[in-house]
Amino acid sequence: MKKILVWDLPVRVGHWLMVGGFILAWLTSESESLRLVHVIAGATVFAVALFRLPWGFIGSRYARFADFVRGPAAVKEYAAGLMKLEPAHHVGHNPAGGWAIVLLLGLGILAGASGWAIYNDVGGHWLEELHEGLAATMLTVVLVHLVGVFTGSVLHGENLVSAMLSGRKNGSPEAAIPSQRPFALLVLLAWVVGAAWWMAN
Numbered sequence: 001m002k003k004i005l006v007w008d009l010p011v012r013v014g015h016w017l018m019v020g021g022f023i024l025a026w027l028t029s030e031s032e033s034l035r036l037v038h039v040i041a042g043a044t045v046f047a048v049a050l051f052r053l054p055w056g057f058i059g060s061r062y063a064r065f066a067d068f069v070r071g072p073a074a075v076k077e078y079a080a081g082l083m084k085l086e087p088a089h090h091v092g093h094n095p096a097g098g099w100a101i102v103l104l105l106g107l108g109i110l111a112g113a114s115g116w117a118i119y120n121d122v123g124g125h126w127l128e129e130l131h132e133g134l135a136a137t138m139l140t141v142v143l144v145h146l147v148g149v150f151t152g153s154v155l156h157g158e159n160l161v162s163a164m165l166s167g168r169k170n171g172s173p174e175a176a177i178p179s180q181r182p183f184a185l186l187v188l189l190a191w192v193v194g195a196a197w198w199m200a201n
C-alpha cells in the first residue's frame with residue numbers, strides 16, 4: 001500500500017467550495033443585510049452539486065456514481081464490518097458514505113433551487129418553510145457525514161480530511177487515477193462563478 005492519487009481536482013475543490021458555501025449560507029440565513037451573501041453562498045452549493053451530476057458519469061474512476069453508489073447488500077456488509085470495528089477498506093467512497101453523498105448532492109440542489117425561487121418571489125410561505133426544512137435536513141446529513149468521516153479515519157488509521165485536500169489515499173499503485181483533471185477544474189470554476197452571478201441577479 002502506497003499513497004496514491006484518488007480524488008481529482010473537481011472533486012476536491014468542489015467539495016471545499018460546498019463546505020464553505022454551506023457554512024456561509026447557514027450563518028447568514030437569518031440576516032436581511034447579508035441576503036446577497038446568503039444567495040451567493042447557497043448558489044455555490046447548488047452549482048457545485050449540479051456540476052457533480054455529470055461528473056459522476058464522466059469524471060475519474062472514484063468520482064463516478066458507479067464506483068460508490070451500491071445496493072443494500074453492500075451497505076449491509078459494510079455496516080456489519082463497522083459493527084465489528086473492522087470496516088472493509090475502500091479506495092474510493094465506502095458504500096454507506098456513498099448514500100450520504102447522494103443525499104447531500106440532492107439536498108444541495110433542492111435547497112438551492114427553492115432558495116432561488118424564493119429570491120425571485122415565486123411561491124409563498126410554504127416554499128420558505130420547505131427551503132428551511134431542506135437546509136435543516138442537510139445540516140443533519142452533514143453531521144452524520146462528519147461522524148462517518150471521523151469514524152472512518154480512526155478505524156482505517158487514515159486521515160480522510162487530509163485525503164480530501166491532497167487527493168491521496170492508501171492503495172496499490174495500479175488503483176491510482178492517472179490525472180488530476182485540471183481542465184475540468186477550470187470548467188467547474190467558470191460554471192460556479194457564472195451560475196452564482198446569474199442566480200444573484
Ligand code: HEM
Nearest residue numbers: 011015018019022092093094097101104142149160161164
Ligand atoms: C468541515 C466539514 C466537512 C468535512 C471535514 C468533510 C470531509 C469529507 C471527506 C473526508 C470526504 C471524503 C469521504 C471519503 O473518504 O469517502 C467528503 C466527501 C464529501 N462531502 Fe464532505 N466534509 C465536510 C462537509 C461537507 C458539506 C457541508 C457537504 C455538503 C454541503 C459535504 C459534501 C460532501 C460530498 C458531496 C462528498 C463526496 C465528494 C465527491 O465525491 O464529490 N461535505 N467530505
